[in-house]
Amino acid sequence: MTLVATLIANPARPAITDAVLAETRRVLATGHQPRILHGEVAAEVLVPGAPESAPALAARLRAALGDEPVDVAVLPAGAHRRKRLFLADMDSTMIGQECIDELADTIGLKDRVAAITERAMRGEVAFEPALRERVALLKGLALETVAAVIEERITLNPGGRTLVRTMRAHGAHTVLVSGGFTLFTGPVAERIGFHEHRANRLIVAEGRLTGAVEEPIVGRDAKRETLVALRERLGLDAAETLAVGDGANDLAMLAEAGLGVAYRAKPAVAAAARARVEHGDLTALLYLQGYAAAEFVD
Template identity: 45%
Template sequence: MSAILTLVANREATTLTSHDIELASTLAAGGEAIPLSPGEAVDIACGPLTPAQIDAIRFGLGDRPVDVLYGPAAGRRKKILVADMDSTTVANETLDDVAAHAERLRPGIGEEVAAVTRRSMNGEIDFQTSLRNRVALLKGLPASLLEEAWKDVKINAGAQTLVRTMNAHGAVTALVSGGFTWFTSRVGELCGFVENHANILNLSGDTLTGTVREPILGPDAKLQHLIRIALTSGAPLSSALTIGDGANDLPMLRAAGLGMAFHAKPVVRKEIVNRIEHGTLRAALFAQGYRAEEFVEA
């Protein structure tokens, strides 16, 4: 069989059952299930499936907190990882957090910034314009707000394991964000990313100027970083894994051999077939055929 269907249960909420596996295998006309992690993840060999067939399997599982992932059997283990930061590698939207901490100095700024972020991530407004507008609202505020926001940053479950496991197996790993280098440099180091790229906030002494260095790293730049890494490493785009949650991630998600939506916005869920909707970033390793005992835990 030429393809693999992978089921991954949210292990904090449930255990993968024989009924889950049998239902998915029947709907996929698949073969025997091969465990990747007992009670958590299995591979099921199958033939080619359409997005509609994959959605039918999700529908069949109902409200079970089980992710349904799919891809070719050949070339599963990827040689490149390019991941978004905000709401993907970390649970936060870091610019929103900066604005939230500014509430005591400029009441109302938190929700004003967050509202624009939501619209931008769902593709309702241009990313570059929205970023300039949001940053402009921070003009004159103390740069110490960045440090306050950093204290709130939470690395998403499985992020460090994903990065360190792929590093250990020879992949090039890059954190590429429409956020800011002030955060990506720290998150990249904590998770073990080989590279990190983001926008640069302009400061005047200890004060935010309300501007960001041009050109802005947006959707096209994320794609260009993916292409650059592929060319430099001599690996085709088909051997790349990209992960993100927002509209600005779509170009790189479309281009990679395995593009994965992580607890994503509706515009992304609508387009991307491989979606982590229930579990953690561990699912991205299972989607590549890694067994749990091969994981490099942080």
């Protein structure tokens, strides 16, 4: 059996030096030469080993590299390495904000709402009741405010457009699936280039939020069920699926995917995911699939 160890740095801070590659080969006891994916930003090397040894090898390499600003993943080098279905969380993953926190900020309630959001994303409280509680605080907010927040406050995380466009160009189906709201996922999905989006629907009356959300809520179980349903609809093997997220409500989706990636994630999510990205941008998910930068679609 063969594994592949992938090393990824942030494009703004290249760190995959010859010394890092030499140490990687020593620690992983591999005679294979590295394949450079992008200068000193990303590289990979084949490693003999069974899939069950991958987590231990990744942990060993992270420990050896110490404080180097490098993401490490050790994964199977199988036939389904390039995925054909991609599901992505939105808030704090594909975008840099938590949308509900930004809405709350417009009425002076950001600290209160953000505290609930943080606890929910860490898995300290159940997602569904936490969402209902936060949405109730937004009662009376005008739809014009939502549009202003999207225009003035929502920023795309680096590499997201390239990630989605490259996967689409290579035949993957891409879906933005969020515990947030369709009022945001619609515009964000269009800006990034996703095929479709799934999220919660806020109830609106006379141009204002009522403080309620349509049931059932898109939470942890719904995200996983979306992945399973799309996988079956497209006739794909589980190994052909990829998911990325940062919060506790993403855990089931990440576990169900052939490759689940924790992106700048909460500690419990980073610990559970098969791969985690803490230094690289979202193009890291392309390197994990074996894409070289020359293959990217911008």
